[in-house]
Amino acid sequence: xxxxxxxxxxxxxxxxxxxxxxxxxxxxxxxxGSDLDYFWGWAKIVHDEDEHYPVNxxxxxxxxxxxxxxxxxxxxxxxxxxxxLKQSSGRHKASTVQRxxxxxxxxxxxxxxxxxxxxxxxxxxxxxxxxxxxxxTHATRPxxxxxxxxxxxxxxxxxxxxxxxxDKALFYVAFGAGGRRRSEVVQLKMEDIVExxxxxxxxxxxGAKNQTYADEVLTVKIEGKxxxxxxxxxRVSGITSxxxxxxxxxxxxxxxxxxxxxTQLYRIVxxxxxxxxxxxAEHFTPHSFRSGFVTEQxxxxxNIYDGMAATGHKSRAQYEQYYQxxxxxxxxxxxxx
Numbered sequence: 001x002x003x004x005x006x007x008x009x010x011x012x013x014x015x016x017x018x019x020x021x022x023x024x025x026x027x028x029x030x031x032x033g034s035d036l037d038y039f040w041g042w043a044k045i046v047h048d049e050d051e052h053y054p055v056n057x058x059x060x061x062x063x064x065x066x067x068x069x070x071x072x073x074x075x076x077x078x079x080x081x082x083x084x085l086k087q088s089s090g091r092h093k094a095s096t097v098q099r100x101x102x103x104x105x106x107x108x109x110x111x112x113x114x115x116x117x118x119x120x121x122x123x124x125x126x127x128x129x130x131x132x133x134x135x136x137t138h139a140t141r142p143x144x145x146x147x148x149x150x151x152x153x154x155x156x157x158x159x160x161x162x163x164x165x166x167d168k169a170l171f172y173v174a175f176g177a178g179g180r181r182r183s184e185v186v187q188l189k190m191e192d193i194v195e196x197x198x199x200x201x202x203x204x205x206x207g208a209k210n211q212t213y214a215d216e217v218l219t220v221k222i223e224g225k226x227x228x229x230x231x232x233x234x235r236v237s238g239i240t241s242x243x244x245x246x247x248x249x250x251x252x253x254x255x256x257x258x259x260x261x262x263t264q265l266y267r268i269v270x271x272x273x274x275x276x277x278x279x280x281a282e283h284f285t286p287h288s289f290r291s292g293f294v295t296e297q298x299x300x301x302x303n304i305y306d307g308m309a310a311t312g313h314k315s316r317a318q319y320e321q322y323y324q325x326x327x328x329x330x331x332x333x334x335x336x337x
Contacts, residue, residue, distance in 0.1 A: 013254060035103035039063065041085040046076050053111040055104070057119035064101065064125060067092040068132045094138040098129060144283040145322065146292035147299065151175045157276040162236060162253045167272060169226075169233035170245050170265070174286065176226030177203070178310035179293030182262045182286040188244045194219075200227055205312070218312045262286075291322050298326025 043049040070091030080086035105120035158164040195202040200223035243259030273281040313319040
């Protein structure tokens with residue numbers, strides 16, 4: 001029986017979890033389906049083309065160019081809006097166009113049109129999208145550094161329920177344990193903890209992005225507040241093996257066996273920063289913890305090589321891009337009265 005409610009059996013809880021997972025898979029399929037529905041709705045209205053594969057690469061090129069620039073004929077855009085395909089007038093974000101293109105590319109691959117036979121991989125289509133990302137209109141702003149004061153401000157707004165306890169640990173481990181990358185955080189498992197004491201734990205991160213070989217190991221210490229928040233999460237969750245940061249059922253907050261995905265981590269970070277009301281919340285992403293950690297080291301005049309050992313940076317020049325930004329805040333040379 002469920003310890004929180006004597007009427008709920010373990011079988012009922014498993015059934016609810018299975019339904020929740022099916023719902024998530026269905027929502028993903030709906031999102032992919034909507035991308036194809038949009039593309040073929042646009043193709044029908046603009047070019048009188050019905051769904052077929054493979055698509056002429058010129059049709060894909062026109063789709064990408066039109067949506068990146070917002071250069072729709074008024075009657076076409078009106079028809080798209082009236083059909084419920086487009087919510088409002090104007091261009092798409094580059095990320096939206098890329099997502100729709102990825103869905104169409106995957107559909108072509110499933111239909112047997114891979115490699116050079118896939119129109120979504122045509123050089124001119126890819127160049128068009130890449131060129132757009134370099135323009136001021138579509139350029140992605142670098143993530144804002146989340147230094148310790150910012151991280152703590154966000155954490156203060158998190159509740160003390162199971163979800164809040166997980167996210168506090170998630171945020172402080174990502175920040176305090178050397179500014180971990182998104183992929184490193186979501187892949188952390190209990191089996192990666194090779195030493196554990198009251199003051200700290202040592203984890204091994206294998207195949208980190210900046211490691212030359214997949215079997216190289218980066219050894220990282222988790223201590224201080226990061227350790228305390230992690231201990232709280234492990235105590236509440238009862239996790240002893242497998243993924244450390246798990247998915248929670250939407251309503252019951254029951255802890256699943258599945259680890260969170262990189263996309264889910266991104267959404268959690270965006271949601272928590274916006275809820276906190278911190279200034280510039282929209283410019284924080286999971287990468288903010290990494291840049292924030294290094295910036296914090298600069299503010300505290302910490303040893304560069306110790307910092308690089310924690311982050312796993314092999315290039316001092318790359319590390320110093322963040323470090324010097326932090327160090328500049330404590331530079332007294334410009335304090336001239």
